[in-house]
Amino acid sequence: MIPGNDKACVLLQEIGLPAVRLTPITAEVIGCNELFSSLVDPATSVERRLWFVEGVLPGINAADRAAWQIAFARRTPVQIHVEFESVEGRTLEFEMRSTVSGGRGEVTESVLCVFISLTTPVFERRCDARLSEGQELERTRMRDELHRGVSQQLLGAAFGCKVLAGKVAKLNESLGKEAAALAELVNETVNELQSLVKSNQT
Amino acid sequence: MVENHEDTVRYMQLYLQQLGYEVAVAADMAKALLEIPQSQCDVLISDIGLPDGDGWQLMELLGTNRPRFAIAMSGYGTGNDQRRSRDVGYDHHLVKPFTPDALLALLHQAEKMKENLP
Numbered sequence: 190m191i192p193g194n195d196k197a198c199v200l201l202q203e204i205g206l207p208a209v210r211l212t213p214i215t216a217e218v219i220g221c222n223e224l225f226s227s228l229v230d231p232a233t234s235v236e237r238r239l240w241f242v243e244g245v246l247p248g249i250n251a252a253d254r255a256a257w258q259i260a261f262a263r264r265t266p267v268q269i270h271v272e273f274e275s276v277e278g279r280t281l282e283f284e285m286r287s288t289v290s291g292g293r294g295e296v297t298e299s300v301l302c303v304f305i306s307l308t309t310p311v312f313e314r315r316c317d318a319r320l321s322e323g324q325e326l327e328r329t330r331m332r333d334e335l336h337r338g339v340s341q342q343l344l345g346a347a348f349g350c351k352v353l354a355g356k357v358a359k360l361n362e363s364l365g366k367e368a369a370a371l372a373e374l375v376n377e378t379v380n381e382l383q384s385l386v387k388s389n390q391t
Numbered sequence: 392m393v394e395n396h397e398d399t400v401r402y403m404q405l406y407l408q409q410l411g412y413e414v415a416v417a418a419d420m421a422k423a424l425l426e427i428p429q430s431q432c433d434v435l436i437s438d439i440g441l442p443d444g445d446g447w448q449l450m451e452l453l454g455t456n457r458p459r460f461a462i463a464m465s466g467y468g469t470g471n472d473q474r475r476s477r478d479v480g481y482d483h484h485l486v487k488p489f490t491p492d493a494l495l496a497l498l499h500q501a502e503k504m505k506e507n508l509p
Contacts, residue, residue, distance in 0.1 A: 203441065259426075332467075335466065336440075336466025336487070337466070338486045340488045341396050341398075341399060341465050341466070341487060341488075342398065343488045344396075344399050344403075344487050344489065345396065345399045345401070345402045345403075346398075346402075346487040347400030347402075347405045347488060347489075347490055347491060348399070348403045348405070348491050349398070349401075350403035351400035351402075351406050351409075351491045352402055352405045352406050352409055355406075355409050356409075376490045376491070376492070379488045379489065379490050382488055382491065383486060383487075383488055383489065387468060387486065
């Protein structure tokens, strides 16, 4: 995804906050705003997807980096100190807040990192409220995607498996049992996804 | 059954037919409004999000032509959604995705209700 296409990042850009969205596990950049891209020295990494790994992580001290990596692996929010170097060679200090969009195991799960400049603390109070707005926007997006996509397809699959299990059982008892087990597995997945849908709507 | 998602319609219809139910399908509200009054169906299963309206409007427009038992299906299951479904006359509001067994349990309720009618 190119900078400017991610709704949450665009919103954060409007209030002056650099932001980047990452894939879980590999921390590849899948979306960001222009403020973020202006912080990263393009010389550090040619590939946009590696902007975070090669352009941000090196600016984090060892202790903070370890804390971030643990939080990243556990999908928990974290706040750490990050430094960038300006074009003029000045050190730019930021607090980086990371949060996970979506629940554990979701296909659309991603990690959103927002950078708050420590040189303008008055701005921080404003951004807290706007960050909540960004999270709400994200929840809405997830809910809509769940409804339009995964939920609907899984519903069809659950009924399809039942139909198949019924037909196969008439032809072959052993295969019928396997098909029934598959249908049950899909049922369990349906129940898990439904819990997720409900928790996303409360 | 009023639903416009092709795969859902296909497999739900096959499943219900496999169990011995007779199923008529409408992909939108306009078709449902035309066909339900003539079909004398026992149960209405309708998606809330329809291409030309919604399942709540459908129930209101059906008026006295509505089947005795109605089940709403929706990806949205907040308190407001469920309340609105009840208010317009649905007996149940199923949140998608749901298991075939959940739908079957409701159809059994509908059968019992029909048996108990005078």
